[in-house]
Amino acid sequence: MRILLIFLMVFCTSLSAEEPRVPTSTTEIALSFAPLVRQAAPAVVNIYASRVVQASSPFQGDPIFGDFFREFGQARPRVQNSLGSGVILSADGIVVSNYHVVGQATDIRVVLNDRREFSASVLLGDEESDLAILRIDGGEGMPHLDLRDSDTVEVGELALAIGNPFGVGQTVSSGIVSGLARSGTATGNARGYFIQTDAPINPGNSGGALIDMAGRLIGVNTSILTRSGGSNGIGFAIPSALVAQFVDQARAGKTGFGRPWAGIGGQPVDAQLSESLGLIVPGGIVISDLHEQSPFRAAGFDVGDVVLAVDSQPVNTPPEMIYRMSVRGIGATAQVTRARDGVSETLPVQMIAPPEVPARDLHILAKGEVLPGLQVVNINPAVIAEFGLPLTADGVVVQDPGPYAARAGLRAGDILRAVNGDDVESADQIAPALERAAPRIAIEAQRGAQRVLLRFRV
Incomplete structure (x- = not known):
């Protein structure tokens, strides 16, 4: 016991004499997350957004009373406020947050950890993915986090969630990565593929950072599963790989997220279905419908084929496949693995935007x-x-x-x-x-x- 105390005293003395740094061993992590938080926290910001909405009659749209009470009450504009978090991703002030925090906002204020305030504007937003990319006005030399490829994240890794829950100020909570490839389980506007964590996430944490033990961003906190409104240890974060694609499109001048079009319909392969398809292990998506302009049809796929993986990453639900395609991006080529008659092969599939053929002719x-x-x-x-x-x-x-x-x-x-x-x-x-x-x-x-x-x- 005396030897252990001497070791801790010597170790703490050496830490105080050196510059603050990220923990590099399990021993250091066990002592404190403080050096890691000190490094990452300045890049996580509080976001205050407001928009003007037009109040309407409570009878508006009612098929019976709508006409009778058309003039009931005066429609008056009111200000709707929202509070959330964001993460600075570059020195020039590129910020990622949730769409439900800043979407359709007319005024956005970004408050840094050192209490400096900046106005910001939305460069790109997507309600379906619940992501938005902002730029801080006049942002220069901003503290920022590096992105880690979320495909390298493993279940069981330690993770920290940083945000502004309930508006009390910046807060840090710790946990582990509880699961990967979570699809169809998150609440709110987000749809698709998520990293699951038990690091407590509460209202106001939306748009905040989920970081690894090297201080790199692995996900953007977006939602929780709860019955009470508070955290039950089941939180979801949008993977950093998708965030990177959003940043690329925002820098390219896009205002809406361009998502590749598959042009297929399908269903997950369960144990019963796998036997009839000649698969040893259940998995993948069996194609039940295929549009004539689908890039999968052009690549040689047909109804009855099973999509097993995209770029060597397994896909077991349609949202997982769309996520993998979205990460690849329009204009790229994905290597898609299929099974047909029990034989697997990989085919190149072009990632295309949904065609405007025939012309929509508004x-x-x-x-x-x-x-x-x-x-x-x-x-x-x-x-x-x-x-x-x-x-x-x-x-x-x-x-x-x-x-x-x-x-x-x-x-x-x-x-x-x-x-x-x-x-x-x-x-x-x-x-x-x-x-x-x-x-x-x-x-x-x-x-x-x-x-x-x-x-x-x-």
Whole structure:
């Protein structure tokens, strides 16, 4: 015991005499996380965002009382505030945070650990991934964190979560990486693939850093699973590999995240399905649908093939595959491993944006036409991806119903099939078809898996 005390005294004395540094051994880690936090904390910032929203009548959109109480109350703008965290990734002030913290904000303030304040603007945001890239106005010589390739992270590694929970100020919590390839489990806007950690994450931690023991960013804290609203030790972080792709696109001048299009539909392979497919171990995604313009079809894939891996990384759910494709980026070539008749092979697949073929040909019905304000487009792969339509969808889709068509019951995403019994196959047919049908109109539309018939008089 006396020898141990002497060792600790000598070790602590040597640490105090040297410059602060990151722990390099398990012995140092056991003593303190302080040197690591001292290095990483200045790059984690608090973000205060606000936006002006227009208050509306509580009866707005109500099919029964909407018209009766149209003038009820005065619509007054109000300021909506949000609080979160962010991570500085470069000396020139590039910051990553969550979309739900800064998305659609009209005023963003970034507060550093040393209490300096800066205004910031969003360069690129994506609600589906729940990520946003910001730039600090006038940022120079900023403290920042390096990115670590999240594919090298292993379950069981120590990790620290740094953020601003509940607005109490910057806080650090420790834990381990509890799981990888978590998909379909996170709450909020984020969808896809996550790193799971038991480091406590609470409201306000969103957008904060999940770092490894070398002070490198491995993920951006985004959400938790909870029943009470507090941390239960099941938190999720967006992997740094996806963050790197966001930064690259933001620096390239993109304002929205470009996600490669697969053009396939599929389902995970379970134990029962694996036997019929000739697989020894369950895994991968069996292709059940394949668009004619899909890059997978062009590479030689077909319905019934099983996608096992993308760039040697196994994929077991559709969100995992889309994540792997997103990390690769549009314009790149991914090496995709498939199984067919029990034989595995790897094929190159081009990562492409969803094609705009045929042209969407936007038509907006003008004032004086039937249903003015109605916006319709031709369906193509880009429209399918935008509205989440089935891969087999074709024809014409409602982009915006406008005030009159919305009152009649049309919604954005409805596929128009016929007007008064006349088939509709292209966007330029809508206005003439409505003109011929007036004043008594019957519109047949497809809404998800349902067919709807809307009858009204104009």
